[in-house]
Amino acid sequence: MFELNINGQIVHSETDKALLSFLRDDLKITSAKDGCSEGACGTCTVLVDGKAVKACVQKVSKFEGKRILTVEGLSGREREVYEYCFAEAGAVQCGFCIPGMVLCAKALLDVNDTPSVSEVKKAIRGNICRCTGYKKIEEAILMAGRFFRENLEIPKAQEELHMNERFHRPDVAKKVNGTGKYVDDLEFPDMLYAKAVRSKYPRARVDKIDISKALAHPDCVRILLQPDVPDNVIGHMKKDWDVMIPEGGITRYVGDCLALVAVSRKESLEEVVSLVEVDYTELTPVTTPQDALRGDAPLIHEDGNIMSKSTLVNGDVKAALASAKYVVTKKYKTPHQEHAFMEPECAIAVPDGEDGLVMYTGSQSVYDEQREIAMMLKIPKEKVHSHSMLVGGGFGGKEDMSVQHHAALMA
Ligand code: FES
Ligand code: FES
Known part of the structure; x- marks a missing residue:
């Protein structure tokens, strides 16, 4: 048992867990945010005896006898x-x-x-x-x-x-x-916690997914696989994104989902996920658009490696070049740009009636989310209600589905 002084109140923690987890999960002090869980971002900052400290990395035992302050204090x-x-x-x-x-x-x-x-x-x-x-x-x-x-x-x-x-x-x-309130600040009675088992390799054949050990864990509530998805393909601009990759299927990137695991206790989620065993045959990935266009490139999708073609025509380029005093020919490249929003992606789905859902998400486009979830579950759009909570940054990076459809499927 650990005794702490938080915002002038004496409170106790049964276990020696990270201070941030104690604040958020046990005391429901949600002003301290979990942006990274690894001491890199500062969203979990609290004051300890007047000094700024990151609450995600240190355990409560470190803070006995000290005064902890959050903005609530x-x-x-x-x-x-x-x-x-x-x-x-x-x-x-x-x-x-x-x-x-x-x-x-x-x-x-x-x-x-x-x-x-x-x-x-x-x-x-x-x-x-x-x-x-x-x-x-x-x-x-x-x-x-x-x-x-x-x-x-x-x-x-x-x-x-x-x-x-x-x-x-x-x-x-x-x-x-x-x-x-951001999504992760919400809590519902009997809430389950779910996580995707994601592909280890960008391109690999999934030979076998063995969930028997994970299912045997006392906190495991349910594991879903591709055959559990009513319509397995979603997509914002084009329906080309598998909700889950089945046994025998080929992954397209390291984020592809192979199984969805739900547990009753947040603390055991990582452990149960690690019990899912996957056998792969690793294949050579296609990592650049140039490689994808080569005649011998493996097909990422059955209908080819080109998603769409656009031609932009503005004026008479040939004539302009022929009459220009100077012509500069150069190749320009831009790097991949990660959006790097501070709030990790998160969604909560609550069953509503017999076959409806209420979604709470940090999505940038709740209407696309409603449409795609309804399509995936093969239910009318009206059965899916999507609520956008505060969005902790997105910059375009929270337009696509990341976890929303998985939460919906599990609910
Ligand atoms: S530094 Fe603690 S959540 Fe990022
Ligand atoms: S991360 Fe600072 S306001 Fe969004």
């Missing part, structure tokens, strides 16, 4: 100042990083209320924001310093909004004070 005045300054500076976009940033700001301003820009930068150096570019967060922290230092009153919010005037985004307060 800020004073009313502090909350008001941070809400106002972050709104006024335009420092809040998706908001997923913001409670962590606010705590870094407090750690700094409590000991130095006239910081320089470089001191502000240093205070938030362990925290990543993918939306704002940091400048506005720095401005918000400098502004908060001035409000505390000069004991300034918080200006009243405008009552009427007019075109061509600045105003605060309406969701800023809940993103600053941690009451805004």
Whole structure:
């Protein structure tokens, strides 16, 4: 048993788990976010005796006898100042990083209320924001310093909004004070936890999927395989994406799903997933568009390796080149760009009536999600209700289905 002081309350943890898991899962303090679980992003930041600490990597035993603070423990005045300054500076976009940033700001301003820009930068150096570019967060922290230092009153919010005037985004307060709900902050009675077993290889034949050991685990509730999917192919622009790859099928990328595992206790999910045994025959992958176009390239899809052809015609290019004073011929390449949003993808599906579903997701396009889930389950669209919770960044990367259809299938 471990005793901790969190936001001035004495609480106990039965097990020596990560502090973040204790805060979120046991105490339901969800302002501390889980962006990476490995000490890289800072969304889980809490203050420990006034210092910013990442709660995801260290166990509760480390924090006995220390004072832990989350944004829920800020004073009313502090909350008001941070809400106002972050709104006024335009420092809040998706908001997923913001409670962590606010705590870094407090750690700094409590000991130095006239910081320089470089001191502000240093205070938030362990925290990543993918939306704002940091400048506005720095401005918000400098502004908060001035409000505390000069004991300034918080200006009243405008009552009427007019075109061509600045105003605060309406969701800023809940993103600053941690009451805004992202999907992973929700909990439902008797909720199960599910995870996909994904292909180890970009291109391989799946020879055998053995789920017997995983099924024997006492916490395993259900394992689904491709034959359990009513319509196995989904896709936003083209229906070309297998929900699951069956035995005998060939994978197309390392993320392909081979099995879906649901358990009753979150803590045992990884263990049960690791008990699913897959035999593969590894095949040479196709890794570039150029390779995919070669005559002897293996077919990624039965209808070929070209998804669509587009021709862009604008003016008379030949004549323009022939009459140009200079002609520069060069090849330009751009790298693969990961969206790197801060909130990991997450979805909850709740059975609704006999054959309907209510989805809670961080998706960027709930209508596509509704359509594709209905198609996959072969149920009318009206039976699928998709609710978008706060979206912790996306930048286009949360348009496709990633986990939503899997949650729906399991529910
Ligand atoms: S640093 Fe803890 S969740 Fe990312
Ligand atoms: S506002 Fe910082 S990650 Fe989105």
